Amino acid sequence: MKDDFVVTHSASEMAALIAAKEVSPVEIVSQYLDRIERLDSRLFSYITVCEDEAMSEARRLETLAMRGEIVGPLHGLPLAVKDQFHTEGVLTTAASTIMKDHVSVEDATTIARAKGAGAILLGKLNMTEFAAGMGDRYKHRGITRNPWDLERDAGGSSSGSGAAIAASLCAISLGEDTGGSIRGPSSLNGVTGIRPTWGLVSRYGIVPFSWSLDTGGPMCRTAEDAGMVLGAIAGFDTKDPLTSHRAVPNYLEEMGDGLKGLRIGILEELTAADYVKPEVHRATAAAVSVLGELGADVEEVSLPLLEHMGAVGAILAESDGATYHRPWLDERPQDYGPTIRRRLLAASLLPGQVVHKAARMRGLFRREWLGLFEKYDAVICPTTPSVAGKISYVGDVETRERAEQLFGNRKSATFPAALAGTPAMSMPCGFSEDGMPIGLQVMAGHFQESTIVRVGYHYQRQTGWHKRRPKDEPDKVQSRD
Amino acid sequence: MSDLSFDDVRSLAKAAGVELSEEDLVEVTHRLNVTIEGVEQFSHPELHTIEAVPFHPLNEPD
Numbered sequence: 001m002k003d004d005f006v007v008t009h010s011a012s013e014m015a016a017l018i019a020a021k022e023v024s025p026v027e028i029v030s031q032y033l034d035r036i037e038r039l040d041s042r043l044f045s046y047i048t049v050c051e052d053e054a055m056s057e058a059r060r061l062e063t064l065a066m067r068g069e070i071v072g073p074l075h076g077l078p079l080a081v082k083d084q085f086h087t088e089g090v091l092t093t094a095a096s097t098i099m100k101d102h103v104s105v106e107d108a109t110t111i112a113r114a115k116g117a118g119a120i121l122l123g124k125l126n127m128t129e130f131a132a133g134m135g136d137r138y139k140h141r142g143i144t145r146n147p148w149d150l151e152r153d154a155g156g157s158s159s160g161s162g163a164a165i166a167a168s169l170c171a172i173s174l175g176e177d178t179g180g181s182i183r184g185p186s187s188l189n190g191v192t193g194i195r196p197t198w199g200l201v202s203r204y205g206i207v208p209f210s211w212s213l214d215t216g217g218p219m220c221r222t223a224e225d226a227g228m229v230l231g232a233i234a235g236f237d238t239k240d241p242l243t244s245h246r247a248v249p250n251y252l253e254e255m256g257d258g259l260k261g262l263r264i265g266i267l268e269e270l271t272a273a274d275y276v277k278p279e280v281h282r283a284t285a286a287a288v289s290v291l292g293e294l295g296a297d298v299e300e301v302s303l304p305l306l307e308h309m310g311a312v313g314a315i316l317a318e319s320d321g322a323t324y325h326r327p328w329l330d331e332r333p334q335d336y337g338p339t340i341r342r343r344l345l346a347a348s349l350l351p352g353q354v355v356h357k358a359a360r361m362r363g364l365f366r367r368e369w370l371g372l373f374e375k376y377d378a379v380i381c382p383t384t385p386s387v388a389g390k391i392s393y394v395g396d397v398e399t400r401e402r403a404e405q406l407f408g409n410r411k412s413a414t415f416p417a418a419l420a421g422t423p424a425m426s427m428p429c430g431f432s433e434d435g436m437p438i439g440l441q442v443m444a445g446h447f448q449e450s451t452i453v454r455v456g457y458h459y460q461r462q463t464g465w466h467k468r469r470p471k472d473e474p475d476k477v478q479s480r481d
Numbered sequence: 482m483s484d485l486s487f488d489d490v491r492s493l494a495k496a497a498g499v500e501l502s503e504e505d506l507v508e509v510t511h512r513l514n515v516t517i518e519g520v521e522q523f524s525h526p527e528l529h530t531i532e533a534v535p536f537h538p539l540n541e542p543d
Binding site for chain 2: 314338342349354356358361363367
């Protein structure tokens, strides 16, 4: 196996080579551990590395593979997960001080299923504290750096998942998405992440923020990898009664021959807006051309309610989060970062009428959003309006004007799908002039993950943006957090 | 609706049983005002009749 094997191969390719007995899970795990040792002292994408456990499991799976016994589609693939997923016998901190010594007694359902499909738990990944947004200093190690430029942000809240996949520090990853926490970091780090339909993937064993918005999902190199992981973790779970009883399709068997006849809408409000940077406009326009060349019928579509969904999503997510965190907020307020503490305290004081109005706005939006999918198979827009910015922290917000700059007039391209509970994927669609990845978001109706995986698979076969990798030794030297 | 004052927010916290330090009061007040403003101007003829269902009921096969 070549020294750069894990850099040059997708997870799907690795799985096929393991099954063919051409590569060993032990060698693959060793190569990842070596890369983590060399590179993560600057990236801070991991909180915990399960070195001994991973090597032991790799040896077991290697023995099975040599006997031709493949336990599942993820056989021998090193998996690293956001530190929000409980993992039996392993520290689960949610990147907080409050849970800094918490060792889980049971795996989250998604973790148990991934292991059952043959994945090897390589470690737990950094994130913003309690997956509650950006702005505070990280509690564990340091802020996760963007592998494309160590002076820039890796996004949030699944920052470690985005950075670790981009830097080839794990084969597959899981993130959690409340209003964009899988898709944002996927876009900013140049990887492919899927927020599934709400109810497709069990929430059991994921440290919650918002009960009606949270969902786990895959973050990987390619749409094919993400479809493979999603198929392994999805499906009804008795421990999460709001999961769907539907049979989980084999997403990789439903990718079709191309995109001919697929109807795709470009969301005008989230694509043509003046806050979307020119380089993102250009990359999106180029992606639209490619989708057309692949046979899709692409046209613009307008949905004015989209512009309000950032504000609605923030109110609903934060009021859910404030309720969950209330006991700790009362007992240990100083153990939170100041930005998240004030965010949760403010949400605790939102008048009921305001929260209820936001919930009704969500109802109005959902009705119109689902109507779109009677006309279109998928809709698209940029995932984020700009590439990753320089690392910064919020600090004290002392004036109304500063609060308006930071929290007012919220526009979000990722909250709409979350509020409607529909699936969405971010995948790389180009790079800025200074070498930072740009993400395209592809969304579909409830349980139509096959459509977004299909779009991603054919787009990626045609373009190859997903194959670009950051340098192991970036030119720019970062300042220590 | 006019902005909540610092005193208003102190009273609101007291009524809700939320511990709010003077250190946090300023930012919490500004955040609260900006957040409320984010939805207060919105109007729609069906806003008061649409159901506020928090998630999409799963359409399960028989």
